[in-house]
Amino acid sequence: MTAPGGENVRMLYCRCAFARVVPDDVKADVLAGLAASGGGFEAVADLCEMAARRDPHLADLAALAGSGQTLRIAACWPRAVRGLFHLADAPLGEAGVEILNMRTLPAERVLDGMLRGDAAAVAASAQGRDEEAAKQSAAGRIAALGDLPARTPLEDAR
Numbered sequence: 001m002t003a004p005g006g007e008n009v010r011m012l013y014c015r016c017a018f019a020r021v022v023p024d025d026v027k028a029d030v031l032a033g034l035a036a037s038g039g040g041f042e043a044v045a046d047l048c049e050m051a052a053r054r055d056p057h058l059a060d061l062a063a064l065a066g067s068g069q070t071l072r073i074a075a076c077w078p079r080a081v082r083g084l085f086h087l088a089d090a091p092l093g094e095a096g097v098e099i100l101n102m103r104t105l106p107a108e109r110v111l112d113g114m115l116r117g118d119a120a121a122v123a124a125s126a127q128g129r130d131e132e133a134a135k136q137s138a139a140g141r142i143a144a145l146g147d148l149p150a151r152t153p154l155e156d157a158r
Contacts, residue, residue: 009069012073022076030102047081074102078125
């Protein structure tokens, strides 16, 4: 398919049917927008399930991205999507892959990114996870310390 901007793009939409982590309204709006666009796209039931089965189609998609075609994926966290392809022995390269996060972005932004390309939306797709992961990591380190004594041994020696 050739995107409106003239570039050679393959669009992949994940329904996230089994994990149910993407808001239903966002999934529905993105799917409806892709269908109404008149452009070609592929919808899959669940990338997680495909990766678990090591579906060979994921290798085909990864190869497209490596051949100069842009692969745009509407799914969830980019790091998770990349991990799923890796699990299926079909790692995605950095170039030619744009992943839009339907968990964190509004449907309009995902749809615009899918149809026209939006580097800022791609960057924003990963941003929330990285910030949240950092917060959780810091909270985990603090919790691992447990209850600290009110006084330190040095203060007790005085």
